[in-house]
Amino acid sequence: MQAESVIAEPTPSRPKRRDPFEAPDVSGNLRRSSVRGASFMSFSRIAGIGLRFLSTGILARLVTQDSFGLITMTAVISGFLTIFTDVGLTQATIQREQINHRQISTLFWINVALGLLLAAIFAASAPLVAQFYHRSELLTIIPILALSFVFGSLGLQHTALLTRNQRYPLLAGVEVFSSLAGVVVAVWMAKQGGKEMGYWPLVALAVVPAFAKSAAAWIALRWVPSLPSRGNGVKSMVKFGGDVLGFNIMNYFSRQADTMLISKYCGAIPGTFYDKAYNLLLMPVGQINGPLGSVSIPALSRLQKEPDRFRRYFLNSIQLVCSLSLPVISAITLFADEVVRVWLGESWAASATLFRLLAAAALIGGISNPAGWVLISLGMTKRYRWLGFANSVVIVTAFVIGLLLGPKEPGQIGSSQGVATAYSVVMILTFIPYWAWALKDTPVKLRSVLVTMLPPAISCLPAAAVAWWMKGLAAAHANPWLWTIAAMASFGIVYAATLLFGFKKLDFFRRIASEFRSR
Numbered sequence: 001m002q003a004e005s006v007i008a009e010p011t012p013s014r015p016k017r018r019d020p021f022e023a024p025d026v027s028g029n030l031r032r033s034s035v036r037g038a039s040f041m042s043f044s045r046i047a048g049i050g051l052r053f054l055s056t057g058i059l060a061r062l063v064t065q066d067s068f069g070l071i072t073m074t075a076v077i078s079g080f081l082t083i084f085t086d087v088g089l090t091q092a093t094i095q096r097e098q099i100n101h102r103q104i105s106t107l108f109w110i111n112v113a114l115g116l117l118l119a120a121i122f123a124a125s126a127p128l129v130a131q132f133y134h135r136s137e138l139l140t141i142i143p144i145l146a147l148s149f150v151f152g153s154l155g156l157q158h159t160a161l162l163t164r165n166q167r168y169p170l171l172a173g174v175e176v177f178s179s180l181a182g183v184v185v186a187v188w189m190a191k192q193g194g195k196e197m198g199y200w201p202l203v204a205l206a207v208v209p210a211f212a213k214s215a216a217a218w219i220a221l222r223w224v225p226s227l228p229s230r231g232n233g234v235k236s237m238v239k240f241g242g243d244v245l246g247f248n249i250m251n252y253f254s255r256q257a258d259t260m261l262i263s264k265y266c267g268a269i270p271g272t273f274y275d276k277a278y279n280l281l282l283m284p285v286g287q288i289n290g291p292l293g294s295v296s297i298p299a300l301s302r303l304q305k306e307p308d309r310f311r312r313y314f315l316n317s318i319q320l321v322c323s324l325s326l327p328v329i330s331a332i333t334l335f336a337d338e339v340v341r342v343w344l345g346e347s348w349a350a351s352a353t354l355f356r357l358l359a360a361a362a363l364i365g366g367i368s369n370p371a372g373w374v375l376i377s378l379g380m381t382k383r384y385r386w387l388g389f390a391n392s393v394v395i396v397t398a399f400v401i402g403l404l405l406g407p408k409e410p411g412q413i414g415s416s417q418g419v420a421t422a423y424s425v426v427m428i429l430t431f432i433p434y435w436a437w438a439l440k441d442t443p444v445k446l447r448s449v450l451v452t453m454l455p456p457a458i459s460c461l462p463a464a465a466v467a468w469w470m471k472g473l474a475a476a477h478a479n480p481w482l483w484t485i486a487a488m489a490s491f492g493i494v495y496a497a498t499l500l501f502g503f504k505k506l507d508f509f510r511r512i513a514s515e516f517r518s519r
Contacts, residue, residue, distance in 0.1 A: 037168040041291030044172035048179045049287045053343060055183040059201060060344050062190040067199040069268030070141060071206070072275050073133050076260045077125065078145055078206075080252050081118045085111060085153050088244025090160035091376055092237040095301045099164075105225035106234045108157040115153025119146040133263070137199065144203055148210040155214030158221045163294055170220040171294070178213035182206075243381030247372070247388030254392035258399045258423060262416045265403065274416040276344065277354035278362065284328045285366030292317055293373060300377035307443035310377075314444050315452050318370055319508065322456040325366045327495045330460045331488065333359040334467055338484055357420035364427040367453065371438035378442060387438055391430065398426035455503035463495035 060068075089107045093099060126142035162171045186205035189197055259278075263271030296317050303310040332339055336355035340348055375384040402422025436446050470487035500506040 037166055037295035040168035040172040041294050044175035045287035045290050047176045051179045051183045057343055058187055059190055069272040070137055070199050071202045072272050076256045081122050083248045083252055084118055085115050085149055086156055088241030090156050091244050092240040093160040094164045094298050102229050103234045104157055106228040108225040109228040111153045111156045115149045119149040122146040145206055148207045151210040151214055155217035158217035174216040174220055177216045178209040181212035182209035240381055243385040246385035250388035250392035254395040257396045258419050261403055270416050273351050277351040278358050281358055281362035285325045288324045289369045296373050297377050311443045318452050322367050322453045326456045326460055329363040331491050354420050360424035361427045364431050374442050398422040459495050459498040462498055463491045466494045467491035
């Protein structure tokens with residue numbers, strides 16, 4: 001739902017332009033606008049995951065595992081620096097009730113200045129990173145990858161304004177175009193040069209989407225920032241962004257410390273196997289949480305003064321997140337061997353063991369992500385920052401313990417098994433305390449969240465039992481893949497039947513489907 005500009009047009013024959021600084025009206029059917037928005041964003045995420053699966057599958061056969069390992073080493077540093085490109089200012093643009101052109105222009109230039117600074121820092125760090133990993137190739141790779149900071153910073157406020165005003169068709173187009181551009185260029189380079197091209201297709205896969213996304217966002221919004229100014233009320237927005245940045249920094253360390261430790265003490269190849277396993281588990285959860293988060297945070301921000309609507313909206317979002325993410329992670333874990341063979345090939349088969357060990361961590365991390373939606377939309381960013389700090393300290397401590405006490409057997413996965421096990425254990429132990437702290441003094445109660453999560457969680461149990469039984473039958477047949485596909489289908493059927501009819505959630509999803517079809 002878009003708010004119309006209150007500024008009169010110079011000629012009555014021209015249509016009114018949408019004001020990018022006007023908050024959308026949520027007095028109408030909020031569920032309908034959210035479902036429509038989520039449908040567009042889900043399309044972009046599904047397209048993105050499809051392109052990523054396709055490109056990874058192709059590049060895994062054209063590019064050496066060592067080249068993937070080199071990019072994994074750089075990703076730990078570049079991903080951390082990427083946090084500072086935004087410094088939470090896009091969330092400030094989305095959450096604030098009233099904004100204006102001068103404020104967002106100032107935020108735009110702050111983002112660009114940080115992008116330039118971070119590019120310079122990353123490029124200058126190349127010798128240190130190369131020495132840390134003992135790989136001279138990083139001296140060449142890192143300066144090129146640094147360009148992505150500059151390109152990415154140019155479109156941050158444009159995409160934030162598109163999100164704030166719920167212009168999801170344009171956002172979806174921007175996301176799909178940028179992903180497609182990166183995949184096309186990377187695959188073309190790999191096809192042209194083969195393995196002799198080395199790591200350059202993977203470098204292109206990181207740099208090209210940043211440029212394409214910013215260019216597409218400028219074309220989609222057609223907003224041109226003015227020069228930065230003082231005294232425009234941007235200080236409070238920067239403080240808001242600083243708290244979000246604090247959480248993101250801590251969260252990043254907790255998500256990347258495991259890969260960094262494994263790559264450092266076990267080698268590039270074990271680090272790559274671990275990284276691929278965890279990313280594949282997180283990828284579907286990200287495709288679910290991403291679209292829902294992009295529509296839920298703006299909507300919840302508009303409902304700050306209506307606690308009952310705020311609570312209902314959030315619980316519905318949690319129900320949708322859990323109903324979609326829990327079966328996906330469970331199925332990927334159950335069929336880990338088959339997924340690895342199809343997606344990456346036989347040479348990556350060792351990743352299947354890590355899939356199973358990391359499953360609980362990925363699952364709990366995925367369904368806990370919406371806790372941040374509550375704190376950001378209510379402006380409780382100080383607690384959001386400290387929540388991230390405490391959680392990260394516990395998780396990184398678990399990584400170190402897992403590395404020291406885990407199995408030391410040589411091979412492709414080696415000590416990474418201990419890290420994966422420790423990660424899942426600590427996520428299970430901190431699940432309830434994490435949610436309890438996040439929801440304290442908010443309109444949402446912990447008990448209602450847990451009750452909402454139970455039906456999809458319980459529905460996975462009979463589905464997994466039936467699928468496991470059918471999967472066991474596959475080994476005794478001449479065509480095991482046919483039985484494996486049947487087992488996958490049975491998982492989905494049993495899960496859906498249990499959730500929709502056993503827990504009587506059919507009406508909920510029927511309403512969601514009705515709103516989707518109304519588009």
